Amino acid sequence: MKLENLTFKGGVNVPHHKDLTESLPIEKAKEPDVVYIPLHQHVGAPCDSLVKMGDNVKVGQKIGQSDAFVSAPVHSSVSGTVKSITSMSTPTGQTVKCVVIESDGRNELDESIKPKGSLNELSPKEIIGIIKEAGITGMGGAGFPTHVKLSPPPDKKIDAVLINGAECEPYLTADHRLMVEHPEKIIFGLKAIMKAVEVNKGVIGIEKNKPDAIMALRDASKGEENIEVVSLKAKYPQGDEKRLINAVLGRVVPSGGLPMDVGAIVCNVASTRAIAEAILEGKPLYERVTTVTGHGIKEPKNLVTKVGTPFKDLIEQCGGFAEGSPGKIISGGPMMGIVQYSIDVPIIKGSGGILILTEEEARPEPMQPCIKCGKCIDVCSVNLQPLYLSSYALKKDFDKAEDLNALDCVECGSCSYICPAKRPLVESIRFAKREIIAKKKSKK
Structure with missing residues (x-):
């Protein structure tokens, strides 16, 4: 396989603007006083609450679950007291039921958080069960439950697992920093996925504008004969899973089809690391790395953030707005992110970034008639x-x-x-x- 500068047909070259945070190590966000944890953060059925007002909860305790196959449980990110269960807006624009928990500041871990055993000892079924119980979903896109992705029907023969380290959205660097700082966990997570779906080929694709991440993962994968790290042309939308499959494997997912239709499974870097932590530490998905960035914020950062933390808490930790008022606040990147009308919305499992644009940057250009330039x-x-x-x-x-x-x-x-x-x-x-x-x- 060619290992350098792989790409797909089409796409655009956009200014990266990653210099604001790409060299900044991941920091731990300040502990939130109150978290607002949505019971629906994923594709599929929403969860039913397993707790009620007045209950005491611990970090990692399961607080929401659904019996539907396409769903993912939700866990508390703090220890404390359930203050209410109420409907709130989330960064997706949806209004969903949220569990509101007041932190006691002790961060007492739930008893279920403990290592799940050696990867060699775990069966594929057990690995998928651990991933499901940990509530792991896609953390770079729509939030598809990972255990469902790793359970293709018998007629879909999978022969390759791709790890998506492209992070092609401008400004965002959360995945970049994970690859640089935690490459061993990403390799472990990939090996776990490969065992879960019983394949012998794993490929990690990273855009070439992240040379330190490529080097870190190549070093971490030395001696792993079935794992390759390939560099991708820095082009948008290289991180779309179907474009990644085309660039790396040369396969075309048919119209209306899924990666499994061409024998591939694609997982995001952050999800892969979460799988490693679920097995090695027994840790559910209750926190993630979020990039807070843009010329509209005073001190851009990459922050380990607990799910349910309000956007405003992170903005305050980053020094507040650079100007009196922001031009635009976006959950995600500038290309596919969702503009927010409030900073009271909570971080969810898919919150890879908060982008603050200045008023000048956010000013729209006047629309003109189509000239059919093609x-x-x-x-x-x-x-x-x-x-x-x-x-x-x-x-x-x-x-x-x-x-x-x-x-x-x-x-x-x-x-x-x-x-x-x-x-x-x-x-x-x-x-x-x-x-x-x-x-x-x-x-x-």
Whole structure:
């Protein structure tokens, strides 16, 4: 396999802006006084609360669970007292039930947190069970429950596990710092995944603008004959799992298909490290590394943050806003992140970053009529026609949008970024997708 500068067709070259935090070691965030832990942080069914107001809880204690297969349990990130269970907004824009816990400051660990045994002694089924009980989900995207991803149907033959270390979103460096500072855990997590799905090939893909991460993981994987570390061209959206599969394995996931359809499983770097900690330490997923960055924050940082910590706590720890008021606050990166209307929302398992833009950076450019230059078609990594999809969406002709494979859009935003007329391409396509999906559900 070629190990250098792998890539895919399409995509855009965007300013990285990672210099703000890429060299900053991970710090521990200040302990929150109160956490607001959503019972729905993942794709699939929401959890039911296992606690009630007045209950005392410990760090790592399971506080939410669902009987549905596609779901993931939720754990307390502090020890303290449950003050309420109430509906709140989350960074995803959803309003969900949250367990509000007042910390007692003692961080007393739940008795269940203990090593789960040697990897050599654990069976594939036991590894998947540990991952499920730890509540591990995808931490770089939609939050798909990892135990489900590692349980493909018998007819899907998996022959490769890919670890996604691309982190192609501008500004964000949480995964980068994990790879530099904890490469051994990432290698252990990859070996655990490989054993869980019974494959002998593991590949870690990292964009070449992270040479220290590539070196750290190559050093950590020395002697591992079945593991390769490859460098990827620094191009957006290299971190999309289907683009990663195409770049590394040369395989094309079919329209409407999943990575398992081409024999691959893709896991994010942070999720892989969480798997290692679940086995080695018995630690559930109740905290993560979050990059707080942007020219609108005084002191950008990479912080180990407890799930449920309000955004405002992290912003305060980073010195507050650089200007009197921010131009825009984004959960995630500038390409696929979600703009926030409040800093009272909590960190969730998928919160890789909080981006603060200045008013100047956030000022929108005026929209112009489409000149049919075709640039959006050139950069689309899914080979769609964004200008026509957007046109049909704006006319509410969702049937024609569906005919042009609107549902294949990964909403990466490359088309909107490259458009010289500043058309709302990805926003309108996203609108069409929601309408198409809603229509399909109504027919069931």
